[in-house]
Amino acid sequence: MMSKKSGIAAxxxxxxxxxxxxxxxxxxxxxxxxxxxxxxxxxxxxxxDKDTNEPVYEPDEAxxxxxxILIRHFGxxxxxxxxxxxxxxxxLYQEYTLVxxxxxTTLEKIHAAADEMISTFDQSSVLIQxxxxxxxxxxxxx
Numbered sequence: 001m002m003s004k005k006s007g008i009a010a011x012x013x014x015x016x017x018x019x020x021x022x023x024x025x026x027x028x029x030x031x032x033x034x035x036x037x038x039x040x041x042x043x044x045x046x047x048x049d050k051d052t053n054e055p056v057y058e059p060d061e062a063x064x065x066x067x068x069i070l071i072r073h074f075g076x077x078x079x080x081x082x083x084x085x086x087x088x089x090x091x092l093y094q095e096y097t098l099v100x101x102x103x104x105t106t107l108e109k110i111h112a113a114a115d116e117m118i119s120t121f122d123q124s125s126v127l128i129q130x131x132x133x134x135x136x137x138x139x140x141x142x
Contacts, residue, residue, distance in 0.1 A: 038135040041102045041110050044127035045117055046084055048095040056121050059096045065120055066098050073113040074102055103135065 047062040048055055057065060063079065070077035077100055084097040102110065107130065114126040 036135055038103050038133050040131045040133045041105065041107075042129040042131065043098075043100040043102070043110070043114065043117075044082075044084070044129075045098040045100060045121065046095050046123060047097065047121055048093070049122045050124040051122070053093055053095075055096065062096060062121070063098060066100065066117065069113055069116050069120065070100065070102075073109060073116070074105055077102060103133075 045066060047057060047059070056062065059081070063081070066079065067077065070079075080099040080101075082097040082099050083094060085092065085094040087093070110128055114128060117123065117126050
């Protein structure tokens with residue numbers, strides 16, 4: 001015969017298991033959809049030398065150098081061109097900036113590519129953002 005305490009414990013465990021099952025059913029991807037949570041990494045690569053604040057490469061050459069690094073590390077990339085600017089000691093600085101979007105990778109691989117970019121572009125750092133996203137590969141039903 002079960003004691004009152006073990007009966008209550010069994011009831012609580014059953015309720016928790018039921019709640020977890022309901023949560024799992026509600027958050028599971030629907031059948032037929034290729035959708036999942038993912039981390040999208042965004043890298044901001046300035047292209048001015050960290051010491052002289054002069055461009056290390058012309059914009060087209062800088063973009064090509066970044067592409068070479070990204071292909072070697074990831075096999076693919078998305079790049080947008082941007083302008084970065086800041087004020088230091090009351091002087092305005094501006095630089096050609098590459099914004100790089102990467103998914104389906106790891107932070108370790110991102111850091112390895114950033115290390116190479118820091119060296120190639122003579123930077124003090126590369127800004128990296130990690131954003132949780134929901135990814136879907138959508139294809140029209142021809």
